[in-house]
């Protein structure tokens with residue numbers, strides 16, 4: 001196989017995990033390329049403020065993303081904006097296929113593609129996306145100054161974004177399906193103290209309605225009594241968790257029932273030389289600091305693997321069913 005350029009490491013995804021892996025890979029003198037076809041920083045770019053990344057009491061998500069990216073570039077990390085469309089594992093070296101059909105090879109691959117917002121799957125959600133329905137308060141909050149918005153969800157993201165929107169809007173209705181928030185205690189306290197936020201407990205939206213200006217109201221249902229009502233609103237912000245972006249995960253890779261990739265403590269999958277980090281990896285806490293730590297772990301482990309493979313001390317092991325497919 002000599003048709004493509006061969007790297008030591010390919011990193012796919014430029015969030016905190018991918019960029020941290022890039023820093024460690026470059027420091028380990030690995031020939032590395034990172035593919036990110038959006039803005040470096042991943043989900044953190046859309047965060048108004050990050051208050052739990054050590055070393056920064058409070059920093060904007062976009063600013064922290066910029067710092068991660070500058071740090072990685074300072075070590076000479078090659079960052080490509082080409083889209084990766086497939087990963088093709090093989091014994092000699094793995095390959096990734098790009099959107100222009102080009103193939104790039106590498107002894108190791110670190111997959112850091114994170115997750116995407118989960119959808120409510122109710123009538124009006126898709127049709128009104130961009131016309132009052134949003135999954136990003138920092139991106140779209142500006143359009144709702146002095147207006148009324150509904151925020152759906154009860155986790156850290158919903159609480160943080162509701163607090164952000166309360167600074168801009170006239171009124172925020174936080175719609176949560178249970179009688180207690182999942183968000184951490186500090187955020188719960190802040191939500192309680194913010195007079196512009198009213199929490200609608202045990203409530204789910206069932207339909208988003210519009211007039212010719214965009215979103216005009218939501219149909220709500222009480223999860224306990226089944227009672228329904230219509231709430232007028234100018235916007236609906238949905239923060240009900242994330243789905244793992246596992247579209248590039250090769251066949252035969254071990255995943256759990258929810259689509260997160262199962263790895264060992266080195267972040268290595270059951271395919272030698274293929275590592276998964278960040279929000280795509282099965283784990284307890286999905287935090288920037290955790291993704292960054294996993295980037296470090298995977299890059300150090302991958303560097304060790306690549307060196308051992310080059311000297312013949314390590315061999316690439318792939319599941320039998322995959323070997324049958326690639327041979």
Ligand code: NAP
Nearest residue numbers: 120153154155156157158177178182239240241242285286
């Ligand atoms: P999450 O923790 O999974 O919370 C999702 C919320 O949406 C839950 O309250 C859930 O209700 C609700 N929900 C899920 N599906 C729903 C549906 N179909 N209809 C209505 N409500 C629904 O997601 P997240 O808030 O996006 O957070 C993701 C991860 O990132 C978490 O680990 C979180 O701690 C982390 N994070 C941390 C920070 C921070 O530390 N500053 C900030 C943002 C995110 P139930 O509670 O009833 O399940």
